[in-house]
Amino acid sequence: MRKIVIAGGDSKAEYIINSFRKQKDTQLVVINPSKEVAERLKQACKIDVRHGEPWSRRALEDSDAFDADVFVALCDSDTDNFAACLMAKEILSPSKVICVVDNPNNVEFFEALGVPSVISSTYELGQKIMNEVSINELAKVVANVGTSLEFIEFRVLHEHAICDRFIKDIRFPSYASIAAIVRNGKAIIPNGNIEIKARDKLYIGTEPVNKKKVYDYLQSKRPLSALGAKIAAVGENVRTQRANRKKNEE
């Protein structure tokens, strides 16, 4: 049974409560600093809601929130959430603390000041926009792990030099690594004996500073002679299939 503490928040809290309320393996502990909101959540979600300030030691100690797996701070004020997360870390020792902030600048400040997981919808939106427009339509950043690692999604085309080659034969840059390949909707864990095909989606982990170099490498085209040979092989294959079909029909 996992225990999730939801501290503060009005409609956000209601959404999260409703997302987890019916899961039998989840125990929710809800604390809200507003008496009115606490009462409203109680009625709307049919759940016990404790009225108290989640940044107060006493409120946390009285709330049955010990040994929580996750503590989520959703108060309106960023600094209230900051204090609630630090107090929860001190008193409850949850496995994970999540702090929601309005001011996107606070994401990195709060992380630097001891709150490990900070979420800002504006910050996330900014990152998403930056990632979407940062490379081009073939490649985009799909995940950021802190500020030191990013995962790029890259769609392979026939013309790319890495296409139709085994991973063991590709001299992939040392600053990047293929984490997964998705082919026809199915995930493949890469190893040296996997051949990269056109239309594969590669998920590549790299540092943000090397993103452009990785993209340039992936984007490099195969020599025209090789491409010509490939086209000829495909053409030959099509011709053979047609001939076989004709033969069968006769």
Add this chain to the structure above:
Amino acid sequence: MKKTTVEKAKEKPKFEEPRTRSRTFVIGCGKLGASIANDSSRRGFSVVVIDSDPDSFALLEENFSGDRFVADAADLYALKTRGLPAAKEVIITTGDDNLSLFLAKACARIYQIPYIFVRFDDPDMGLLLQRESNIRIIYPFQLSRDYLNKLREEAQGK
């Protein structure tokens, strides 16, 4: 390489030399903050007072010689542009314990200000600053209680 928000905030303001930590910052110009600012100014300290409410500066004396700025204390960028990273000491008397906690931590960890003084109403806030050696905390509630008890003992001793 692109700088992170924290790295940008750590940068010293251009108008002040990084090594000259000479100014006293008072964040929160209520009765206590204004009184400390007035006293420091009279004693010749270079003082900067910050508050989000411009009316609060009415508590400063006429001959107050320091700077006064209207700024949201929760906005570290605003405080940075007022020279906070080069402060020698910071006195935090905002009236909001959670804001004071954030400021005290930021002054200690991000700006490494040598002397930080903070007032809290809730005595449990000290728990969250145990590891910060350059922060000193006062709790007016405890000071009042202790002083009152002392007065009672003195009165009863007579």
